[in-house]
Amino acid sequence: MTLTEQERLDARILIVDDQPANVSLLEAMLHEAGYTQVSSTMEPDKVCAMHRKTPFDLILLDLQMPGMDGFQVMEGLKANTAEDDYLPVLVITAQPGHKLRALQAGAKDFVSKPFDMVEVKARIHNLIEVRLLHRQLARHNSDLERQVHERTAELRESEARYRGLTELAxxxxxxxxxxxxxxxxxxxxxxxxxxxxxxxxxxxxxxxxxxxxxxxxxxxxxxxxxxxxxxxxxxxxxxxxxxxxxxxxxxxxxxxxxxxxxxxxxxxxxxxxxxx
Known part of the structure; x- marks a missing residue:
């Protein structure tokens, strides 16, 4: 299984941060890198509904936000995600002590504030690639299960026909x-x-x-x-x-x-x- 560059750049990305300056900085960086489907919100309580409606391939999630912090957002995302599905979250934090807790909560990676833009782009690139390959694998497994089911049904039908013809002959x-x-x-x-x-x-x-x-x-x-x-x-x-x-x-x-x-x-x- 492989990805084309365009498939990666067409990945759906959501920025979640309560600071407009951070949102603008990340949006500009992603557009400059060629990403075509970048969304953002400064209202963390809307993230779960947005992801449920049309799942994102990557969510850049700030941990420290008023009202509902990033940890609560991740809990909500996990509650609405199948147990074996991939939780596409890259957390953003200025607190070194939050990194381990974020990973334990289900985040796939983290970036630190203030941003090192080269590092941020590299981590986004890697996580999107993993996410899209995970989706390809899930679809491949689903196709295999469907083919096995269809083949099993065909074999049963063939066996029934064989038995019927044998009984007649x-x-x-x-x-x-x-x-x-x-x-x-x-x-x-x-x-x-x-x-x-x-x-x-x-x-x-x-x-x-x-x-x-x-x-x-x-x-x-x-x-x-x-x-x-x-x-x-x-x-x-x-x-x-x-x-x-x-x-x-x-x-x-x-x-x-x-x-x-x-x-x-x-x-x-x-x-x-x-x-x-």
């Missing part, structure tokens, strides 16, 4: 957890495979194991143990009466954000004409 769709238990099935998978309804909550090892070709089952279980996808694996099962049915099953592993296996999902079809 195959005999059944299935999902298993990391322990091999069925967590979701669609289509006549339970009836076709001879599984009991309890297989959705209990291990598949306990239900419907009779008659399956042991070599094919072992090959499938080895692929699952290796966390590998499998495509069109054939499973044969001999039913009572000597009838053999064959099924073609495909599946892919599912992982969470930490790359931990959380299960499998896939689809299957019965191979027609396999009865013997």
């Amino acid at each position: 195959t005999d059944w769709y299935w999902e298993q957890d990391g322990e091999g238990r069925f967590t979701k099935v669609s289509g006549p998978v339970l009836e076709m495979l001879g599984l009991q309804v309890e297989a959705l909550s209990d291990s598949g090892e306990e239900h419907g194991d009779e008659g399956w070709n042991p070599a094919e089952r072992e090959q499938l279980q080895a692929r699952i143990a290796a966390r590998s996808p499998f495509l069109d694996m054939v499973l044969s099962r001999e039913l009572p009466g000597g009838v053999t049915r064959q099924y073609r099953v495909s599946g892919t592993p599912m992982f969470d954000a930490s790359c931990t296996l959380i299960g499998y999902r896939g689809f299957g079809v019965e191979i027609l004409g396999s009865n013997r």
Whole structure:
């Protein structure tokens, strides 16, 4: 992220001081430096409302003012600013003892009276750059969050479409957890495979194991143990009466954000004409 010189010079600056001479001096210095949006007020009680209406990129704030001092202004600004937002305040003080207190109150920097104009311009330049970069970063993070949200919604929609098309094009769709238990099935998978309804909550090892070709089952279980996808694996099962049915099953592993296996999902079809 970078700033152009014009972006910096177009920053919105507010001068808050009860002394007209100080206001005039700072305004002249800022205009001479090329800043295009400089405002001022000698009424500190109006600062919070002004900043709330149209936030400033930098507030030059005198600490010692009658009625409402700079510390009270900063408290009001903080009360109307999000906790993680940037408080763009450069305090002006003639009291060395106020500097630490001002920084603790939320000010980002300070300048001392009488003014050293070279120092004042340098500190203003630096704080405006930090403020504008902070704003750019906040916008960038917001854009990233929006993109992630949109991408997540797209993935969910894509997954729903995939599942719907799979259900239409195959005999059944299935999902298993990391322990091999069925967590979701669609289509006549339970009836076709001879599984009991309890297989959705209990291990598949306990239900419907009779008659399956042991070599094919072992090959499938080895692929699952290796966390590998499998495509069109054939499973044969001999039913009572000597009838053999064959099924073609495909599946892919599912992982969470930490790359931990959380299960499998896939689809299957019965191979027609396999009865013997």
